[in-house]
Amino acid sequence: MRPPAPAVLGLLLLMLLSPGEATKKPTPCKRCRELVDKFNQGMVDTAKKNFGGGNTAWEEKTLSKYEFSEVRLLEIMEGLCGTSDFECNHLVEEHEGLLETWWLRLKKKYPDLFEWFCVKTLKVCCAPGTYGPDCLACQGGSERPCSGNGHCSGDGSRQGDGSCRCHLGYRGPLCADCTDGYFNSLRNETHSICSACDESCKTCTGPTNRDCGQCEVGWAREDDACVAAGRGCRPQLCRPLQMWTNARRSRPPARTSSTARTSTAPSRAGVSAPPGPPARPAASPQMFAVCQHDPCMLCLLKTFKVATQVTDVS
Numbered sequence: 258m259r260p261p262a263p264a265v266l267g268l269l270l271l272m273l274l275s276p277g278e279a280t281k282k283p284t285p286c287k288r289c290r291e292l293v294d295k296f297n298q299g300m301v302d303t304a305k306k307n308f309g310g311g312n313t314a315w316e317e318k319t320l321s322k323y324e325f326s327e328v329r330l331l332e333i334m335e336g337l338c339g340t341s342d343f344e345c346n347h348l349v350e351e352h353e354g355l356l357e358t359w360w361l362r363l364k365k366k367y368p369d370l371f372e373w374f375c376v377k378t379l380k381v382c383c384a385p386g387t388y389g390p391d392c393l394a395c396q397g398g399s400e401r402p403c404s405g406n407g408h409c410s411g412d413g414s415r416q417g418d419g420s421c422r423c424h425l426g427y428r429g430p431l432c433a434d435c436t437d438g439y440f441n442s443l444r445n446e447t448h449s450i451c452s453a454c455d456e457s458c459k460t461c462t463g464p465t466n467r468d469c470g471q472c473e474v475g476w477a478r479e480d481d482a483c484v485a486a487g488r489g490c491r492p493q494l495c496r497p498l499q500m501w502t503n504a505r506r507s508r509p510p511a512r513t514s515s516t517a518r519t520s521t522a523p524s525r526a527g528v529s530a531p532p533g534p535p536a537r538p539a540a541s542p543q544m545f546a547v548c549q550h551d552p553c554m555l556c557l558l559k560t561f562k563v564a565t566q567v568t569d570v571s
Contacts, residue, residue, distance in 0.1 A: 283344070286382040286414040289375040292337065292348055296356070296370060299333035306332075330360045352379070381415060388417040395419045397431045404449050407432035426451040440468070457483035 283291070306323065323329055334356070338345035349356075352374075359373060367373035375382040376392075383392035386399030388411030395402035395409035396419055402409040403421035411417015423432035426439040427449075435441055435451035440461050442452040454461035457476040458469035465482075472483035 284381075284414060284416065285379075286375065286416075288344055288348060289379060289381050290371065292345060293371045293374060295337045295345075296333060299336050302336070303329050303332055325361075325364075327357075327361070330357065355379075383411075383413055383415060385413050388412055388414065388419045390415050393419060396421050397433075401447065403432040406449065406451070426453065440464075455483070457485065 306329070334349065334353070337349055340346075355374065355378060359367065359370060363373065367377075371382070372384065376384055383389070384399070386395055386402050386409070387393060388395055388409060392415070395412055397404050397409075402412060403423065404427075406427040407421040407423040409417070410420045410422065421430060421432050423429070426436055428434050428436045433444070433449040437460050438454050438458070439451040440454055440463060441449060442464075443450040452464065455464060455466045455469065457466040457473055458471070459473045460470035461468045462470060466484065467482045469478075469483045472478055476483040476485050478484075
């Protein structure tokens with residue numbers, strides 16, 4: 258039997274890979290940033306070292322200080338990549354000369370390796386607050402992109418379109434406006450802070466239930482405030498209990514004992530028996546635990562007086 262052709266093996270491999278496998282490959286900017294982070298960590302790890310010989314003072318006088326020496330650079334470079342990290346090793350091999358030039362000649366003039374190496378030299382990244390091939394300022398400016406309330410698409414990279422993806426509670430092209438359920442607790446030319454409304458408010462201008470512009474579902478306006486008093490039950494776990502209670506209240510009055518006795522006799526042919534009381538809904542300890550702390554449960558206890566019917570749920 259002939260072995261499968263290499264092209265067939267490659268196709269099978271692609272089919273086995275998960276759909277998100279291709280998206281896991283880091284961008285050039287991310288690879289460069291990771292390399293710089295490892296280089297900076299190498300500088301920290303070697304900060305207190307010296308040449309390690311028997312006469313360090315003579316060595317530093319003759320060979321220059323260890324702090325700026327090629328010996329230290331070599332130690333840092335050797336620790337940058339693992340043996341199986343192909344991407345990292347390829348990047349170091351390709352740009353080893355640039356890193357050496359920065360270390361020996363440009364370190365004092367450009368102390369920020371990331372800015373010099375990734376942004377200005379390789380041009381695979383942008384400065385924070387900028388995006389795209391030309392490193393344009395994000396929406397809202399590079400100092401406070403998206404008013405500080407969102408993420409700028411492509412921030413710090415050569416990708417993206419600079420648009421804002423707002424944090425929870427914020428909306429608008431600059432993430433300076435509040436969504437429903439939030440209000441501006443602070444807003445000026447440079448800052449916008451949205452804080453949560455009271456739980457009874459759908460929209461509001463302040464933090465209390467008297468600042469509601471519109472009441473949330475299950476709440477009603479009473480004396481200029483949104484309240485959840487016995488006007489109705491909130492649609493949570495106790496809704497089946499509410500329906501059962503309403504059905505019990507609306508059924509006909511109980512029959513007399515004589516009527517009850519006759520009702521036990523077999524029904525005449527073609528005449529169906531009158532409907533019995535509605536079945537009580539299946540209730541769990543979780544339902545009762547939620548209902549006894551919910552305005553819906555308080556509403557039922559107050560309006561329909563069903564305390565004795567529900568307290569035995571276990």
